Amino acid sequence: MATSSTTTHAPSRSRARRGRGGSVAVYTVAAVAALLFLVPFYLLIRNSLASDADLTGAKWKFFPTSLHWENISELFNDPAVPMAHSMWNSLVVGVLGTAGQLLVCSLAGYAMARIPYRHANKIFYAVLTTLMIPSAVTFVPSFVLVSSLGWVSSLQGLIVPGLFSGFTAFLFRQYFLGFPKELEEAARIDGLGSWGTYWRIVVPNSTGFFAAIAVITFITNWNAFLWPLVIGQDQSSWTVQVALSTFTTAQTVNIHELFLAATVSILPLVFVFLFLQRYLVQGVAQTGIKG
């Protein structure tokens, strides 16, 4: 890979020359694509703040004739739409589900990567087999089990079955395999046991990885639909996705109210995207490539 100074200069000069010619086309394509990607977001906001008369008028209107900010208070005061409650459910499921999954799966991943045990290999293969079965396919048998536990329409029914992700445990194992051994050995020599080493040395030195997995898991939990739909038989246990879906099919709500609810439901994740994008991108790159 020895490149002399003359050869390294040539391509960069050509790239600069091409850059000016090519960039107009590149930026045009990018701008058009970006516009297309943003249209659905615009529609969400437009439909949220318009009146139903504007939305179902005889002609398409790019801008609504007037903005109705009172739609917001209307949505949260409508007794037929348990918006605040289902948002709360989603938040509880998202936060507890993410924290629990991180705790349970990181410990297991650490054990499989680092703690010597005679049957560790067999156990690792047993975990790998579950990766073959996508969780969505097991919803029928899982529902049978959870209903016999009496957990239908309950928060534990929504949260607990999702904590034991073979995939997340697998990711943690791969990550801990690459964790510098010297740090742990130093801690051992200083007299820390396995728990002490894990909590005081390994976890504090892995916050980036934990954050990345946490962001991904939270987004997955927040947007989950099939399992919450199966478990949420009572309105009291609906997550926001189930609530939205029920309104769409029931057609009892105003269109603008429905779209406003949808907009409100994506706001938490938009914030996650804006503020934690670094961890998010890192997490996608990690989970995706190792998947």
Place this chain on the structure above:
Amino acid sequence: MTTTTTGGTRPGATAPTAPAAKAIRARHGARGSTLTFWLFAGPFLAGLLLFVYVPVGWSFYLSLFQAQNTVAPTKFVGLDNYKDILTEGPFTDSLWTFTLFALIVVPLTYALALALALLVHRIRVARAFFRSVFFIPTACSYVVASMVWKLSIFNGVRFGLANTVLSWFGIEPVAWIGTVSPPWYWLVLVTVRLWLQLGFYMILFLAALQQIPKELYEAAWTDGARPGWQTFRHITLPQLRTTSVAVVLLLLIAAYQAFDEFYNLLPNTPYARPPLVYLYYTALGQGQDFGHGSAGALVLSALITMVTLLQGRIFGFGKADS
């Protein structure tokens, strides 16, 4: 790599740290480390047993019985449930729906996500902005996106966005999701999925593109290869092989799990039902038919396992793993 090395001390292969590690292991003892292993991994393994292995086993048991409205069946029917779902039509139809869906969605997503990544990779000014714009639809759920697609863009009425655009060219309104022939609903199903997942796979490709050593392109340039199609075919694409395999595998699994947009865009239509929608209506719909539902779930699991293993064979996936 760091899995248990019980017995078989290789002579002459003593690394400088080996004595220290051995001393630590000896101090903790084999039994201590077994206990620690179970303390760390026990809760996870117990959960995996209860919430994955037990349901799958129970499902197999139920699939051999007539089990309507009950999870404690009495009438043994052997393999009849399997015979029913494989011969009666709706389930096999759902497998064809999936196959067609995957054949359209997987290559399209692969090509477009790679194209977006190459585009963003070439952008110098405002790269973070463009990356965010393409990535942020991932924040939307299928429920929300389906709502926008069904009620706003592909509304079958005259004033829907798509129909408004068509009217500028003098084309009559189209009932996008309401008719089977021509099957325009495929356009709705495919575009919603593309919008939601392109950004995710674009990030994977972007990460991989950044890993390609610049020297490769410089060497190719001195060898006379012009930037563009030639370097893309002979350098970029081969360098993206690992990522490509992962992306195709992830796309296939994601396509198999298609439920949300089908359920929300086409509720209660007899057409365009992928396997999970069929299973949902069979097992948890009015019939509560756990026998047939379980049989279907197991057939589907078996199919996915076979496809995954086959993929692994073809692409050598997993070989690079330790």
